[in-house]
Amino acid sequence: MKTPTAAEIRELFVRFFEERGHRRVPSSSLVPQNDPTLLFTNAGMVQFKDVFTGREKRDYSRATTAQKCVRAGGKHNDLENVGFTARHHTFFEMLGNFSFGDYFKKDAIAWGWEFVTSPKWLGLPKDRLAATVFAGEGTLPWDEEAYGLWKAQGVPEERIHKLGAKDNFWAMGDTGPCGPCSEIHFFQGNDIPCAEEKAGRKCEGVACDCDRWLEIWNLVFMQFERSQDGGLTPLPKPSIDTGAGLERMASVAQGKRSNYDTDLFQTIIGAIAKLAGKRYGEKDDDDSVSMRVIADHARATTFLVGDGVLPSNEGRGYVLRRIMRRAIRHGKRLGLEKPFLADVCRVVIAEMGQAYPEIRENEAFITKVAQQEEESFRRTLDKGLAILEAEMRKVGIPDAVAMGKPATPPPAKAARPVIDGKVAFQLYDTFGFPLDLTRVIAAERGFDVDEQGFDRHMAEQRARSEWKGSGEQAVGDLQKAIAGDIGEVKFLGYEVTKATAEVKALLANGARVAKARKGDAVEVVTAATPFYGESGGQVGDVGTITGLGGLRIRVDDAQRPVPGLITHVGEVLEGELAVGDRVELAVDEARRDLIRANHSATHLLQFALRETLGEHVKQAGSVVAPDYLRFDFSHFQPLATEELKKIERRVNELVRENAETETAVLELEKARQAGAMMIFGEKYGDVVRVVRIGPSKELCGGTHVRRTGDIAYFKIDSEESIAAGVRRIVALTGPKAVEASQREADELRQAAQLLKAGALEVAQKIEQAQRRMKDLERALEEAKSKVATAQSGDLAAQAKDVGGGAKVLAAKVQGDGKSLRELADKLRDKLGRGVVALGAEQDGKAILLVAVTKDLTSKVKAGDLVKEAAKLVGGSGGGKPDMAQAGGSDPAGLEKALAKVTELAASALG
Template sequence: MPSALTASEIREAFLKFFEERAHRRVPSSSLVPANDPTLLFTNAGMVQFKDVFTGRERRDYSRATTSQKCVRAGGKHNDLDNVGYTARHHTFFEMLGNFSFGDYFKADAIAYGWEFVTKTLGLSTERLAITVFNGEDGIPWDEEAFELWVKQGVSRDRIYKLGKKDNFWAMGDTGPCGPCSEIHYHQGDDIPCVEEAAGNKCLGVACDCDRWLEIWNLVFMQFERKEKDAPLIPLPKPSIDTGAGLERIASVVQGKRSNYDTDLFQQLIARVVEISGKPYAQETGASHRVIADHGRAAAFLIADGVQPSNEGRGYVLRRIMRRAIRHGTLLDVDQLFFFKVVDRVIELMGDAYPELRESRPFILKVAEHEEESFRRTLNRGMKMIEDNVARMKQASEKLMSGADVFLLHGTYGFPWDLTQIILKEHGLDADIPGFEEELKKEAERGKGGDLNKEKAIGDIYLKLLEKLGPTEFLGYEGEGHEGEGSIRALIRDGAEVIQASQGDKVELVMDRTPFYGESGGQQGDTGDIVGHGGKAVAKVQDAQRPVQGLIVHTVEIAEGTFKVGDMVQAAVNVERRKAIRANHSATHLLHKALKLVLGEHVKQAGSVVAPDLLRFDFSHFGPMTTEETEKVEDLVNGWIRDNAAAQTRVMALEDAKKSGAVAMFGEKYGETVRVVTVHPESTELCGGTHVRRSGDIGLFKVTSESGVASGVRRIIALTGVGALQFVREQEHELRKVAELLKTSPKDVAKRVESTQKRVKELERKVEEVSVKAQTAGSKDLLEQARDINGMKVLATRVDPADDKVFRGMADQLRDRIQSGVVAIGGEKDGRAIILVALTKDVVAKGISAGDLVREMAKEVGGKGGGKADMAQAGGPDASKLPAALDKLYELVKGAGAA
């Protein structure tokens, strides 16, 4: 093959090479790890095979090859701050991998790696070197790997022994691990070396300089660590995990010394140049590189269901996106631009990763919305910094406190480094160590927290699945409400038991069942399991699917005794199942209606299908209008009235996607899927239970629409009898209101409107009377005014405090005083309220009501502000009102003297 392969050609060549050697080509898994709360993101190619390596899961193949999407930008594996400033660091990258699950081991893995690198890619053996594990912590050095490399023709003096830091691989603190062997490529001795700069000798393949570049890592999976710092346990079947970063291999094959100079990034960088008008150069192009890299990460993370937020994965994504947008401002880009870079990512990588194209409208909408939000944050932060700079200069301060920097960063999302840059422009600086201390308290959020409360799959369920095989679900057949099965396992407190008797609460596994195990948002069924001719009865409280293929019933034994091996009759609660089916089918129609009304960016973000309601979360960036909601209801109810026959087909996943079937967010699909068409307008991949005809849903009614997170809305709706009951309840309430207003239901709105007008008119008159009453003695009040610097100054207390009354009084007193300052204070609900008003000539002298009221507010423990001629404040300590009012005279005296 020619040396100038594109990255796409390298990816395909790798996958094809191993396919030809009996490896199954497996699609990349999501960047959100399934059932693994120990990881923030998928950070290595072997993550989706973790349970296969440990023997807890079996696949129908023992060799696999992938090009896996990976992100390292949070938690332990965090390269974010280096991205853009080095040749190799990225937030998103692709890891090429070949895997053996107890099949071949070191000999074949080494032979395959050497053949692909030297023959397929055509890299010169003169530029290659090998490393092997030197032994450490009681683990012997890998002599076997050393000799196998020699057998491939590698000279002994080109094989280096390195320690655990370099040549022992583990995915995390726990999980499979083992010694590794690496292939390194020599880029040239002219590359600067930090060791040589310090007067030392370059460490060769062990050096941190880029003279030798690791391009291939063969991990020999021999051990597992079940708990942090626990002893290593030999794996039952030693396996192979190879990782070869596509970005690095592309740089070597294409003769580039930086990943950013390969075709993976150059077209993205060209897009940044086009948008900014700023040319790109290796030495000055950090911002171009940051934007290109972060555009890739954002596109893939959003496609896998992550959205910008203030916690967990969403927090990391927000940091990535805002860092890119911030670098756009450094390039003087003053328009929305990031979504354009993200769109270019989709164009370039959509063939290899179809999920990008499938989610394009949604991805672009999220990117655009986040940039709009952050640009508002930047504007708000700039104003806050300007206020801080003015205050610091007035107080002769040179250092902004770490707490203030953190307030801007943590509360308002303003980048701390930008704060520091702006301060330095004014000859000031920021307390960065203090800021970092504050940041430590926040750091846990970047580790993912509970990661949306995900749970790892318990070992017992994986073992049961392996031992018993999958549970046959009978709920698709006929009515699917009843069926006979054999009890295969009983579980109490996480351990298998032989039998369970009256009063026991256990988990029960059958070989076949009509009970639907909760999945895809649809709640599990309830009902009864009966054995021994009706002498044993178990009440099924829930049915779950802890691992794909296994249905586990949570039961309480009401009568008799059940034993493993018993034949039993199972019956689902029919009315509950029917209600759930109607709500589930309605979610499919709702999803389609939302796309038609709001746009193709709408994407499901979670759902709950219960017997009494359906809850549907979806991507959208603003509240739905009444008109939009009604359009959605009209579409869904129209499809219900069509009474179309629902259809279900079982087909290959790829064929289903080609047919246009919509995949639901959060679902994990196998190679064969169920495709459900509730109505010709709606076809989705779904394993749930559904109505026979769309008309079985009966009626669809939205009861609420609200926001649940940034860019995520939630609809709660009812169907059938529940929807009818809701409408009737609304009618009953409307009739009650009509009776109270002594009008008909259709005229309620008009009557309420006229009543509101009447109430406002009466409130205005009451206010006028109150003001007149309070100011009736204004002549006496004015006699209390003091002459200060040629101005009349009056501070008085009026209880109870009322904002409107205070303003009316202030206007009248200000008119009568002609030239001066008026302050009125009072107590309301335990709080102090203060209003200050100035005549125009006093304002002209440079005195501000806002400045006066802010200082007075300090006495009552509050804050305030307003215009120069009138301002208001409040505070929690009303007992200090006398002191606050007295302070006015002191303040005016000082202001006049100034």
């Protein structure tokens, strides 16, 4: 059998299980849906979590996937090890086969063994394989069944190993589904170093952390339900969740000791080596480590940005930024002084775009984000490194090696000097250095970092690297249970806004009930509905539900808490409602029409943005409401006035074309091939709805106008930045756009009347008035200066001689802080040697200013004088030795304050 490529292994795996009745399910987004507690999708089962618990039902009971995963933050964080080991990655692919209450251990074990060993499939030698089973622990029984099933496959007893709960028992949480695991391990060879043997102990074989026996497949048998007291109850429908890392599969199938030496990485690493003019070696030299880091991080960057994650200073974006900046720094260590990350991302896309077409479709955006982030970080990197270098020289070893190269040998742990936490925080806050980057650079030089000090300085800011939830609303268990009980609610709203349907479920005041009465806050679920449940940025419909016996419910919102479920949220105003009743549902049609216009306008706006600004523009969020639309999109600089005008004109051109809206229901892949736009991170089913509005073609489940002319008029209200690389346009359509235009016209007419000008002359008149104002301000300053000069001559004559050729002048004058400073300068020049103290009252406050000629500042300081004088006007102040200023709340004390300055200055100088 020829050596398979990773792409061939991926396809072989999925096809193997397809032939055994499994549904091929596309990889879900790296941003988990309906799970705000999870940072990234980190396992194949994430998208099926609710299916396993019974909260969600699908039309298949077997599935197989190649799932993209990231582990780089929170609990699952492999970032520090990436590049230094053979197996750690931030981004990886997990091959999986799943049974939702269908087959169980017998088939899962037989199929796993067949795929791994059969010459038709992976064809690994059986004599290099071993299996593990759960050995039992405490009250948990050992998995005798799995042991017998492995024996039935012909695995010798001596290669079926029993492991404890740490390795071979899985649980979704402290309570809930759980069960034993069983693994397949591949023997790589005893020549691989083992830390246990180096320490004089025996290698533990499959239980050892060394890579002599490499786990390549994990089968989870969801067999029990764990209760609060720890008791285990057999599940009525036990399930299967398996995971086989593609990177590991490829390494053993291709005879490689490191994942980085497989074809998944070698093309990418080759491109990096060419850019750097370096040679990649399989050993852990600095250059090879850096190439592995960049290869891994470029894959993570490509897929995270491709799923809509953008670098930022919090949450998922912060983790992405850490990954990107770590790659950029390793590029600098390779001597790459020009931006390179976007080029490496292009290689990733070329290598993996066929398996994951979303990255190919978003190539322009992905590379733009990579370019932008690298350029931004490079501008601050050198400054940050200089600060860190200075700190190291200050506290550390004077003859340290050049920045970025490890000390040889590094100082012992106990003797390491420490980088101040305040400096680490400054590097983070000002120069964008994640703490772990500072830690890595410091460790390379033999330094530690005062992380507690760093944390103190971060106390007023949200911890960046620890995921605490996305802020999304978690879906309630009651709604999930209802969805599992009744199935999908049929949406009728594309065709009608009124319908009759049966009530299938009912929540009143937060509890599931059979009946609701007047005054109850309810969520009503019907078999079908014309109400659009909020999703895809479009707000939910409002309206009424009526029925027999005078039933009347005000519907304040329609929600879609679970895929396929639409709930009507509102209040029972009259009568009673029971499950099983037939009711009349009526949407507020006038409001729906406004929403339709705004939703269709977002499609035309996205088309105009891409046409005007470039194909890197992607939707990054939206709100479609009756009174406005909000559209967030990827772009990296403010839009010029002419660009905004061009976009607005283009949308209105498309509106006037009055093109008919066309919809089609297609298989996802056919829709993709037809060029339909897809939204970042959106989870699509196998069959999708394609909406064509003029030249725009998008996947969309929302409601739309029948013809573009129904939008009537489109007007951009505002454009602003909301995050790095993301901008927001708020726009209006139809009557709201007309109202806004009329308000602006009214304001313009009023301004014209005040300026005594025509409406089209307002800007010209304002410009003339501004020029006139500047001329007047300049003339006023000149007049003040002349007055100050004249005043200085009169005041200088009032100076008192205090001996030694020095004089003191204290006087109350008129003016503000600026004019007092100018006057004090002139008086100081006229005195030649002495002290000037001026006081003034402005807006009910006292101002004090003291100036000292430079030759006297060793004897008397302006700051000391003004500080004492300020106490007499109820204030405080300070400044330089030759000039200082103070303010106070009591101008009545100015005479005493000036006298105090004279007294103190005379005493000091006399």
